[in-house]
Amino acid sequence: MKSPLIVALDYADPSAALDLAALLDPSQCRVKVGKELFTAAGPRIVEQLQDKGFAVFLDLKFHDIPQTVAKACQAAARLGVWMLNVHASGGKAMLEAAREAVDAASGHRPLLIAVTVLTSLDAPALLQIGVADPVPVQVQKLADLSASAGLDGLVCSAREATQLKAAHPDLCLVTPGIRPPEHAADDQKRTMTPAAALAAGADYLVIGRPITAAADPAQALAAMLAACAVL
Known part of the structure; x- marks a missing residue:
């Protein structure tokens, strides 16, 4: 699939x-299932979307003790999701447990990615939770980990x-907070246009x-793809 787009459901x-x-x-995008939809619908929604031909990014941002996160990653792998994520701030032991869990998946192995700093957070918000480093420094620390x-x-x-x-040239980068120039930032603090994000090194755009x-979601998707120059 050439498309870098992941549509957040x-x-x-x-x-x-x-x-x-x-x-x-589904040949033009993947889809993301996050906490709200998964809590409302459970694993069945993942299966239904996969039945429609979509690759699913399960965006539940696991963050807990290592064993709990490992078990959650095993369950996600059994669902056949394309990609899932954890919080890098859970620490190295948790990250390694998650990676070992997906490595042990029988058959399909999902991609495992880590959330660095949420795009809704800026420097003042980080300071409120005790992180004094500037956003780029904190992001780099969590990326290295x-x-x-x-x-x-x-x-x-x-x-x-x-x-x-x-x-880290071998790591794929998944970037939320993508907005066309004419669209409001909504609750995102650190946004970028699709073309600029790809030029910066992003691999997938949420x-x-x-x-x-949009009034016509299919047309909006096509416009985004055209802006990404992938058609």
């Missing part, structure tokens, strides 16, 4: 998520993609409301 109602997915072409634990990639802001790709809230 951030819905509480599984019917709404499936209706939106029915408007999209994830690489040392053998993960496949990182979730990061596209604003950090250049520095991370230079430091896009939600600019597609899911």
